[in-house]
Amino acid sequence: MKRQLWLASFACALSLAATHSQPLIAQNVIPDIRATQADGKAAKIIIFDAPGGPYKANSEVLGPTIDPAGIDAAGTVVGSYRDADNGALYGYYRLADGTLHRFHPDPMIRKDDVGAVPTGIAADGTIIGSFSDTGSYVGNHIGFIRAQTGYTEFNPFDSIDTLPQAINSAGVVTGEYEDASGNYHGFVRDAEGNFTSFDAPVSGTVLEIMPTSINSSGSIVGFVSTPTSFGGFLRDSNGMITLIDIPQSYGFVPVAISDSGLVVGWLNTGDTYAPTVGFILDSQGNYTTFSPPGAVETFPTAIDPQGSIVGYYADQFDNLRGFYRLRDGTFGIFSVPASTKTLPATWTLPTAISPKGDITGFFFYLEEDGGGYEHNFIRINPDPPPASAGQDKNATGPAR
Secondary structure (H helix, E strand, O other): OOOOHHHHHHHHHHHHHHHOOOOOOOOOEEOOEOOOOOOOOEOEEEEEOOOOOOEEOOOOOOOOOOOEEEEOOOOOEEEEEEOOOOOOEEEEEEOOOOOEEEEOOOOOOOOOOOOOEEEEEOOOOOEEEEEOOOOOOOOOOEEEEEEOOEEEEEOHHHOOEEEEEEEOOOOOEEEEEEOOOOOEEEEEEOOOOOEEEEOOOOOOOOOEEEEEEEOOOOOEEEEEEEOOEEEEEEEOOOOOEEEEOOOOOOOEEEEEEOOOOOEEEEEEOOOOOOOEEEEEEOOOOOEEEEOOOOOOEEEEEEEOOOOOEEEEEEOOOOOEEEEEEOOOOOEEEEOOEOOOOOOEOOEEEEEEEOOOOOEEEEEEEEOOOOOEEEEEEEEEOOOOOOOOOOOOOOOOOEOO
16 A cells, blocks of 8 residues: 655665765755744754654554654644554544544544544644555545544545545645546546546656645645556646656655645656755746755655755665755754753654744654664744744643
């Protein structure tokens, strides 16, 4: 079964990081503060574990089951985790006040809704994702939308597998579904519950067509693969689909699109052992590649409304470090310090950024015996507006 996008880039980073020793592109570096803050105060990093965590590094629970999937304007983080007692998947959210809540999409409908994997959260706190009754991420999935106003399950066009991936500020959801004949398609679900199916203009059997992001106007980016090709696409708000072409690239993945139409992702610059770099593509088709200083592989993961890009990169020592790239091209680089350690985490992987610029993700700190544990983090942008989060009336109670 398909996994969330970061896992593919994570595996690529691990397999290729040790093959290079020089920075790809020289860029300006700023200290670990956000340059957009006039007072220049340092960011605050909060470390937390998902319910049942921390998780042992290199164990079978690693993957899309425990990473934060998104963070909203109020500072609520949403993700999923594997229960230590029964091995089932559950969704969770962490409010800005630090309280953690486990949830089924709807405990009245699905009393033991295992296999729940949230994949996104809108600015108003609406959560989307999918769940499987098999007790793991494999199997057939049903999409869900979980809002303060209610809960909805959906399978577009009687699909046998539905994977919502992104939601915008208007409540429009996009993702992938598999029809009864085993063919894959993209879908759009509007705020009223109406569905539109779409396909990329490629020849041959589509192995996957995965939307990864949708902006406020409804433009969607994603990737499509066939037995002989792999690349990106853009579907505009009118439904027109264009294959993205970046010259001299050997496969690329768009991961996000901003409200201004900037497309962000990563691309391979050559064959198996060539560097992977980040790219920015504007609405006129102009593109720029980038990598933080010292990077041998670069994987952007998200972009905020101000145009700040977050992601992670691998250095020549196989460490994965977080970065953000401001709109003016300057970089900030950070590794999350473990709460009981004097050294930074060996691997720091940002996965999402909020409209306020707060960053969430996860990190590993490897112990001397080669073991280690995964923890989650929130990197609070310096001096943000106060965030308030009330108790969710649909919650099943504090997480165990």
